[in-house]
Amino acid sequence: MVSEPGVEGLGRAVGALRQWQDDAAPFQLHPGDLGWFWRFGAEATAAAVRTWSRGGELVAVGLLDGPTLLRLGIAPGLQRDPELARQLITDLGAVLPPGPASVEAPTGALVDERLAEEGWSSDEVWTPLRLELTEPVEEPGVRIEVVGPEQAEVRAAVHRAAFDRSTFTDGSWHAMAGGPAYAEARCLVAHDDGDAVAAVTVWSAGPGRPGLLEPMGVHRDRRGRGHGRAICLAAAAALRDLGSSSATVCTPSANVGGIATYESAGFRRLPERRDRRRDAPGRQPDAAP
Incomplete structure (x- = not known):
């Protein structure tokens, strides 16, 4: 039960x-x-x-x-x-x-x-994507900063600039970093010309297991300049350092630009997957026979 x-x-x-x-x-x-x-x-x-x-x-x-x-x-x-x-x-x-x-x-x-x-x-x-981490990952080409408590505000600001209606704050980061899953996680921020332009959080499941990118975003005013590819490469490298066997991500199939960004960093598409939806008002499924 x-x-x-x-x-x-x-x-x-x-x-x-x-x-x-x-x-x-x-x-x-x-x-x-x-x-x-x-x-x-x-x-x-x-x-x-x-x-x-x-x-x-x-x-x-x-x-x-x-x-x-x-x-x-x-x-x-x-x-x-x-x-x-x-x-x-x-x-x-x-x-x-x-x-x-x-x-x-x-x-x-x-x-x-x-x-x-x-x-x-x-x-x-949804479209899952995966990058195998058996070989070293290409350098991202921009400065990458690993986020600690002192950089939480910068990481939160990039996230809000990447996702409309986001309420993520430095307090949110501290709450997230206090959870047990973050013991095997990293937050990264990409910088270009001194500005924070993209961010990602990566989550390891332990050595030899697939890691996850969740979330990844690029500042809305700095898109189309390769920063998404750069932060994805940095994310994959961080997961490899943590011992992950692969870097994975799953995004709506309608997110064509996001999928293209992941593919540009070497991620390959896996078969699409679908959620199941119950539409009938008030209907509850019976137990399967």
Whole structure:
């Protein structure tokens, strides 16, 4: 049955997600996703996380990335497990509100197929990309600064200049950096002619496992000058230094410019993935047979 881990259980959820990352497995919820959400604080993150256990071990972790979107990470060996798929679908009524809602599950997971059978339609299309880190990464060509507490305000300002309606502040950075996922993370800022022009946060899942870029942005007044490519190269190099096997990112397929930026830095596209969406007002999915 679904549980709310509380602040004290968040470290365990982060640890499970780290163990589940594998270049040979489908792209799924990453510890960095919880780490980035931590900018809202530990209490808010705990309120957004749900876990499922079997025999005392975590088998699935969910993140409510907004009130109507549940993003799932599932233990690789159980992604086709009928009992777990049935339990996850049964518990959606307790996790998501009535009416329109979406679920992001690993590609190929049985729960995704069962949701389709229950009438959930295909939703937004996403493009995962990956850069293998077996070889050294090309130099970015601009000055890269690793962000610490003293540079938090600069990093936050670049983020707000890259993303419309962002509320990210230096306080958000300090909250994020205080979470357990940030123990294996780095924030980087690219500088050009003395100005901060791009920023990224990278999240390692441990040596030999894929790392994540979340988020990456370029100052709106400095786009079209190669700064996106430069910060992506710096991000990949930082993950390689942390022992990651690859650098990964997932962006909406409609973000054509973003995809082109990642590809210019050597990332290659993986097969597209789709969320599942329930449109019928008030409809709750039944348990799968």
